[in-house]
Amino acid sequence: xxxxxxxxxxxxxxxxxxxxxxxxxxxxxxxxxxxxxxxxxxxxxxxxxxxxxxxxxxxxxxxxxxxxxxxxxxxxxxxxxxxxxxxxxxxxxxxxxx
Numbered sequence: 001x002x003x004x005x006x007x008x009x010x011x012x013x014x015x016x017x018x019x020x021x022x023x024x025x026x027x028x029x030x031x032x033x034x035x036x037x038x039x040x041x042x043x044x045x046x047x048x049x050x051x052x053x054x055x056x057x058x059x060x061x062x063x064x065x066x067x068x069x070x071x072x073x074x075x076x077x078x079x080x081x082x083x084x085x086x087x088x089x090x091x092x093x094x095x096x097x098x
Contacts (some may be wrong), residue, residue: 004042007034011093012079016064018094024084026091030056032078039080047091 012027020027032041036054043051061074084091 002034002038003027004045007031007038007042008046017081019096020081021090024086024088024090025059025081026084027079027081028053030078030080032058032076034078034080036080039082043082048089049091050085050087050088051082055081057081 007030009029009031012029014027017025017027027044028039030042034042036056039056040051040054043049051073059077059079061076064074066072066095094095
């Protein structure tokens with residue numbers, strides 16, 4: 001059985017995710033095998049908020065050169081963007097970033 005902390009790996013801090021804070025959208029790096037229901041339950045449990053919508057995206061690793069030998073890749077990962085309800089409180093992790 002996975003805990004909420006096994007599903008949510010870390011918050012994703014990018015320019016785009018910082019622009020979406022005012023409309024209560026937050027981005028996270030999540031476990032590759034996590035589905036939308038598990039992500040929703042984990043965010044609600046950890047941050048005590050109400051999630052309306054979850055969108056996910058599998059991000060392929062970038063190609064990297066290792067000298068003259070064949071190309072390698074950085075690790076692939078999964079991204080989740082959660083939309084909170086209007087009456088829900090903000091997530092404190094992102095407060096000082098914007």
